[in-house]
Amino acid sequence: MFAITTRLLLRPGWIEDAPALADAIADKAIVTKLTRAPWPYHLHHAEAFLAGARDPRYPDLLIFARTLGAPRLVGGIGLHRDAEGEAELGYWIARPYWGLGFATEAGEAVVRMARESLKHPKLVAGHFIDNPASGRVLHKLGFRPTGRTVARRSAARDEIVPCFTFEHEAEDEGVVQMNPALAA
Numbered sequence: 001m002f003a004i005t006t007r008l009l010l011r012p013g014w015i016e017d018a019p020a021l022a023d024a025i026a027d028k029a030i031v032t033k034l035t036r037a038p039w040p041y042h043l044h045h046a047e048a049f050l051a052g053a054r055d056p057r058y059p060d061l062l063i064f065a066r067t068l069g070a071p072r073l074v075g076g077i078g079l080h081r082d083a084e085g086e087a088e089l090g091y092w093i094a095r096p097y098w099g100l101g102f103a104t105e106a107g108e109a110v111v112r113m114a115r116e117s118l119k120h121p122k123l124v125a126g127h128f129i130d131n132p133a134s135g136r137v138l139h140k141l142g143f144r145p146t147g148r149t150v151a152r153r154s155a156a157r158d159e160i161v162p163c164f165t166f167e168h169e170a171e172d173e174g175v176v177q178m179n180p181a182l183a184a
Helices: 015-025 041-049 101-114 131-140 171-174
Strands: 008-012 058-063 072-081 087-093 122-128 144-154 159-169
Touching: 008 101, 015 041, 015 072, 041 058, 058 101, 072 101, 087 101, 087 131, 101 131, 122 144, 131 159
Parallel strands: 087 122
Antiparallel strands: 008 058, 058 072, 072 087, 122 159, 144 159
């Protein structure tokens, strides 16, 4: 699946993207906020991730800033099946692009994709308690806090970390404040 927004192109990663992916995500400040990415993160991790099998109902997409020249890799976003079988949203943004709204813009596109194309009735998400910026993104996307904190493993930290949980149900669609300019 592909998505185009005002500033971004979201597409599946290709093996040719491995060097750019490794460069973008190999930052301890990023991977310690993720559950599955290891630290240190090397080219072979990016190659293995990009070569992995994909379920079309749970896309993993790279986020590229659309430019006049070659698009720049700015992050990743996708859905995966969580331990309870629900569609879970996850994302990361490379440090030079923090605070520019790319996570929210990409998230709006993926939430729309999850609803309209993939027909997921419910989405879940979470963030480690030491990553409040991710919570702000989830709020902007219309996710509601569940009031639960769960213990989740961080591969990069090699430890269990408290995680706030969120959900977004199909009937919550009116809650999402989509930017009309992003409805591409």
